[in-house]
């Protein structure tokens with residue numbers, strides 16, 4: 420029974436070792452890699468190893484696979500192979516027989532980007548400028564005395580309102596009606612007396 424379980428666990432493994440992060444030197448050879456042990460039911464914490472260790476283990480028949488971290492779990496990458504050209508070798512996940520190491524797009528060691536905080540999809544809060552601003556329609560409300568003044572279309576000037584009365588516009592806003600104190604034409608302005 421124990422043997423069977425052992426077998427099942429063993430069959431469930433992706434590889435002997437899993438590489439989650441890598442760094443390359445100037446010649447694009449692996450300088451270090453973060454390697455985890457695939458224990459079947461879980462993956463060990465990563466350990467930083469050098470290139471020679473990986474190559475040595477592959478030579479001994481151990482298997483390596485790249486893994487990618489997702490938010491919830493590890494994702495299987497590609498098997499790492501060695502290619503020998505003369506006395507040199509490369510560690511790659513593809514079939515390009517070049518003397519450059521390449522482990523795909525796994526992250527660089529130490530280049531830990533903080534996981535961006537998961538921003539919840541929230542409706543944007545209502546913007547303050549959406550509120551109607553009452554004084555918007557009253558461009559000339561700087562001084563108190565302005566309240567008794569209206570633009571007279573005949574004089575083409577601001578005039579004092581004579582016989583001002585409080586009125587209400589169709590939209591319910593208060594208005595002041597009266598006559599021009601100079602030419603007696605009807606004048607009108609928004610606001611209260």
Ligand SMILES: [Zn+2]
Nearest residue numbers: 571574599602
């Ligand atoms: Zn006037």
